[in-house]
Amino acid sequence: xxxxxxxxxxxxxxxxxxxxxxxSYHQLKLSETEVMVILHIHxxxxxxxxxxxxxxxxxxxxxxxxxxxxxxxxxxxxxxxVIEQEENENKLLxxxxxxxxxWVTLYKGDQSSQPPVQDTNDQQS
Amino acid sequence: xxxxxxxxxxxxxxxxxxxxxxxSYHQLKLSETEVMVILHIHxxxxxxxxxxxxxxxxxxxxxxxxxxxxxxxxxxxxxxxVIEQEENENKLLxxxxxxxxxWVTLYKGDQSSQPPVQDTNDQQS
Amino acid sequence: xxxxxxxxxxxxxxxxxxxxxxxSYHQLKLSETEVMVILHIHxxxxxxxxxxxxxxxxxxxxxxxxxxxxxxxxxxxxxxxVIEQEENENKLLxxxxxxxxxWVTLYKGDQSSQPPVQDTNDQQS
Amino acid sequence: xxxxxxxxxxxxxxxxxxxxxxxSYHQLKLSETEVMVILHIHxxxxxxxxxxxxxxxxxxxxxxxxxxxxxxxxxxxxxxxVIEQEENENKLLxxxxxxxxxWVTLYKGDQSSQPPVQDTNDQQS
Numbered sequence: 001x002x003x004x005x006x007x008x009x010x011x012x013x014x015x016x017x018x019x020x021x022x023x024s025y026h027q028l029k030l031s032e033t034e035v036m037v038i039l040h041i042h043x044x045x046x047x048x049x050x051x052x053x054x055x056x057x058x059x060x061x062x063x064x065x066x067x068x069x070x071x072x073x074x075x076x077x078x079x080x081x082v083i084e085q086e087e088n089e090n091k092l093l094x095x096x097x098x099x100x101x102x103w104v105t106l107y108k109g110d111q112s113s114q115p116p117v118q119d120t121n122d123q124q125s
Numbered sequence: 126x127x128x129x130x131x132x133x134x135x136x137x138x139x140x141x142x143x144x145x146x147x148x149s150y151h152q153l154k155l156s157e158t159e160v161m162v163i164l165h166i167h168x169x170x171x172x173x174x175x176x177x178x179x180x181x182x183x184x185x186x187x188x189x190x191x192x193x194x195x196x197x198x199x200x201x202x203x204x205x206x207v208i209e210q211e212e213n214e215n216k217l218l219x220x221x222x223x224x225x226x227x228w229v230t231l232y233k234g235d236q237s238s239q240p241p242v243q244d245t246n247d248q249q250s
Numbered sequence: 251x252x253x254x255x256x257x258x259x260x261x262x263x264x265x266x267x268x269x270x271x272x273x274s275y276h277q278l279k280l281s282e283t284e285v286m287v288i289l290h291i292h293x294x295x296x297x298x299x300x301x302x303x304x305x306x307x308x309x310x311x312x313x314x315x316x317x318x319x320x321x322x323x324x325x326x327x328x329x330x331x332v333i334e335q336e337e338n339e340n341k342l343l344x345x346x347x348x349x350x351x352x353w354v355t356l357y358k359g360d361q362s363s364q365p366p367v368q369d370t371n372d373q374q375s
Numbered sequence: 376x377x378x379x380x381x382x383x384x385x386x387x388x389x390x391x392x393x394x395x396x397x398x399s400y401h402q403l404k405l406s407e408t409e410v411m412v413i414l415h416i417h418x419x420x421x422x423x424x425x426x427x428x429x430x431x432x433x434x435x436x437x438x439x440x441x442x443x444x445x446x447x448x449x450x451x452x453x454x455x456x457v458i459e460q461e462e463n464e465n466k467l468l469x470x471x472x473x474x475x476x477x478w479v480t481l482y483k484g485d486q487s488s489q490p491p492v493q494d495t496n497d498q499q500s
Binding site: 009010013014015016017018019020022023025026031032033035036039040043059060061062107 | 400411435
Binding site: 134135138139140141142143144145147148150151156157158160161164165168184185186187232 | 259260263264265266267268269270272273275276281282283285286289290293309310311312357
């Protein structure tokens with residue numbers, strides 16, 4: 001008997017990431033653990049949690065909350081991740097992560113000397 | 126000056142649909158408008174609205190709320206769409222759509238002899 | 251007995267589209283059929299066919315090749331779709347479609363007076 | 376002047392992965408590096424390379440080809456990954472990877488005692 005397969009659950013479980021992140025993280029000198037932290041932040045944000053704590057993230061990984069804090073700090077220092085202020089509907093400010101610097105780097109090939117992206121004929125900035 | 130491009134917004138705007146729906150809807154005798162209603166239901170559900178009204182859907186389409194109601198009814202009759210009961214955390218029942226019959230039809234590919242849709246439990250093949 | 255469910259096939263069948271296309275096509279005055287033609291072009295390109303013929307597309311739709319030709323012409327006139335020249339590795343030129351004008355319109359809200367996108371606080375620059 | 380943003384490139388660069396893999400790999404006792412190898416295999420397959428070599432994979436990671444070979448062997452031993460025979464159109468057999476055992480485990484919660492999936496109220500039948 002086949003009962004419990006749920007196609008809708010699988011269809012709805014799918015999740016989008018930029019292919020270029022997988023292809024280029026090593027050139028950006030990111031470790032596998034750092035990329036997984038980035039993917040978890042991206043996933044949390046897609047699920048509505050804009051500012052997951054180190055513990056939120058760490059529970060899905062092999063690292064501790066403390067190690068996660070350290071990685072988050074490193075990502076900020078490397079200008080991969082930034083913390084932004086967001087105003088909600090009640091005019092209250094709250095903090096959230098943004099991976100914008102990472103996407104800019106990846107999609108504009110903006111890595112000083114050697115770009116990770118094939119198309120980089122636009123680097124004047 | 127390049128200011129306003131927001132890569133993060135684009136990355137987060139991407140949305141997953143089953144390729145097989147595009148490839149097979151015509152064989153299932155679904156019209157373009159019916160497929161768009163299905164895609165809107167799928168999108169609403171991914172955004173957390175499990176039971177969009179005909180008006181919710183119609184506002185994004187060229188059809189009226191009334192025509193949308195008719196299409197929803199047709200999709201239910203064709204066993205593409207079903208309405209299910211869901212119990213929330215407060216034990217309250219609420220209704221939601223499920224596209225499970227559609228995914229079953231598409232992914233189990235049982236369209237030879239039988240009409241486009243139907244859960245055919247188990248293939249003997 | 252449950253034999254034939256193939257999870258890998260489902261996982262690999264998923265396909266990414268910009269959510270904003272679903273949300274905004276009606277504002278752009280595109281019909282459901284026109285959007286489906288756009289989605290088919292996008293799908294063909296993701297599968298490696300950069301310049302599908304009207305017949306390639308029409309076979310998956312309820313319209314004829316001739317009607318599809320007409321829609322493609324309309325999309326080009328509306329500046330949704332363009333035909334570009336691409337040089338392959340043997341220096342031969344070939345034609346391909348690009349939906350770049352559509353994505354620019356959708357993501358930059360570049361529709362003269364009235365933008366289709368919710369976030370437009372960056373249009374002044 | 377803003378010239379060089381290429382929206383189509385970004386839209387076409389997006390890539391689908393099962394969310395449940397991110398959520399559950401730690402419960403499956405997979406390391407971050409092992410998950411990245413899995414994601415690379417998945418990406419290669421989506422791009423048409425069904426049987427990437429350890430070197431193909433390693434070049435995108437911080438590990439060597441030799442270490443990658445070891446990880447691939449471990450994944451096979453853990454029944455996450457299998458090597459299958461595929462017949463091409465000329466009746467020639469070639470090998471390819473399949474992640475089917477991983478998806479089965481993740482989506483069916485089929486880990487004997489402790490399921491990795493949240494929703495498992497349907498396992499009894």
